[in-house]
Amino acid sequence: NIAPDTLENLRAEVSVTDNPNVEVKSSSLSWDGISPNTSKKSRDYAHIFINPATQCGEAFTLQIKMEANAQQVVTSHQFEIGRNVGIESKIEGQGLPAEIYDLETTTSQFEVQGEQWEAETPIANAKLNFKIQHSYLGDLKVMLSSPSGKEFLIFKGQGNKDNLDYSQDISKMVAGEAGLGTWTLSVYDKARRDQGSLQEASLQLSSKKYICD
Numbered sequence: 325n326i327a328p329d330t331l332e333n334l335r336a337e338v339s340v341t342d343n344p345n346v347e348v349k350s351s352s353l354s355w356d357g358i359s360p361n362t363s364k365k366s367r368d369y370a371h372i373f374i375n376p377a378t379q380c381g382e383a384f385t386l387q388i389k390m391e392a393n394a395q396q397v398v399t400s401h402q403f404e405i406g407r408n409v410g411i412e413s414k415i416e417g418q419g420l421p422a423e424i425y426d427l428e429t430t431t432s433q434f435e436v437q438g439e440q441w442e443a444e445t446p447i448a449n450a451k452l453n454f455k456i457q458h459s460y461l462g463d464l465k466v467m468l469s470s471p472s473g474k475e476f477l478i479f480k481g482q483g484n485k486d487n488l489d490y491s492q493d494i495s496k497m498v499a500g501e502a503g504l505g506t507w508t509l510s511v512y513d514k515a516r517r518d519q520g521s522l523q524e525a526s527l528q529l530s531s532k533k534y535i536c537d
Contacts, residue, residue, distance in 0.1 A: 325360055325362060325363070326360075326361065329360065330358065331357065331358040332357050334355040334358065334390065335352070335353065335354050335355075335390070335391050335392065336353040336389060336391070337351055337388070338351045338386065338387070339389075340372075341385045341386075342383075342385045343382065343384035345377065345382070346372065346373070346374050346378065347375075348370055348371070348386075349370075349371045349372075353368050354366060354367050354368060372386075374405060381405060381408075381533075382404065383404045383405075384405070385401070385402050385403075386401045387399070404534065406534035407536075407537070408532060408534050409533050409534070410440060410531035410532055410533040411440055411531070412528060413438065413528070414528045415434040415435065416525070417434055417454070417509060417525030417527070418432055418434070419432055419433075420432055420524050421521050421523045421524065422521060422522050423520075424511055424513050424519060424521055425519060426463075426515065426518075426519060427513060428512075429511065430511045430512075430522050431508055431509065432509045433506050433508050434507040434509070434525075434526075434527040435505075436471070436505060437504065441502075441503050441531060442504065443502070443504060445502060445503060445531045445532065446500060446502055446503070447499070447501055447502070447529055447531065447532065448495075448531060448532040449528075450493070450494045450495045450527070450529050451492065451493050451494065451527075451528040452478065452491075453491045453524075453527075454488075454523075454524065454525035455487075455488070455489050455522075455523040455525075456487065456488040456511065456520060456523065457486075457520045457521050457523055458487060458488070458518065458520025458521075459486050459520060460481075460484055460486065460515075460517075461482075461483070461484075461485045461486060462481045462483050462485070462515075463514055463515040464488075464512065465477070465481065465514065466478040466479035466480075466509070468494075468498075468507065468508070468509055470498065470501045470505075470507055471502065471503075471504060471505025472501060474501065476497050476498065487520075509525050
């Protein structure tokens with residue numbers, strides 16, 4: 325409670341919004357008065373029941389609706405069943421450094437392979453890193469394509485800045501993609517005069533591999 329007064333009559337309802345195999349029983353929660361600048365456990369417990377037929381790694385969203393003093397707050401939290409034992413791999417881009425020429429596309433490939441990457445093993449987390457030396461970034465567009473052929477816009481240059489040191493988490497961007505296979509980073513120079521090079525690139529991936537003990 326961050327308010328200056330004691331919080332009275334706090335109530336909450338807990339539900340699962342997106343997975344019929346997961347059910348909340350005893351879903352109503354309540355609290356005794358909560359003093360300012362303190363926290364307190366609820367008097368009750370919500371019990372979550374998971375159908376034995378549910379697959380390991382399956383996701384569900386827990387929604388909590390809290391109400392007190394005629395005000396309501398709703399929060400959602402996503403969980404996955406089991407424990408993720410996926411290992412992070414760092415794959416270096418091939419054929420670098422490589423020149424970036426006017427009106428041409430420069431590519432570098434990442435070969436994702438290994439025991440943790442079975443045919444349909446999805447990505448848990450992804451981070452892309454690359455460095456470009458170029459005198460006019462406004463000429464450039466950078467794309468990443470997955471083994472399935474799906475393309476993602478990574479960077480679209482604007483203005484007259486030079487050089488780019490890119491390091492971003494792209495987990496949300498590539499969510500749902502399987503990791504195994506060839507990923508391609510493409511740099512397209514759409515104008516004449518200014519040139520440069522793709523100096524280095526790496527792709528960091530961790531797999532979604534769940535075990536349920």
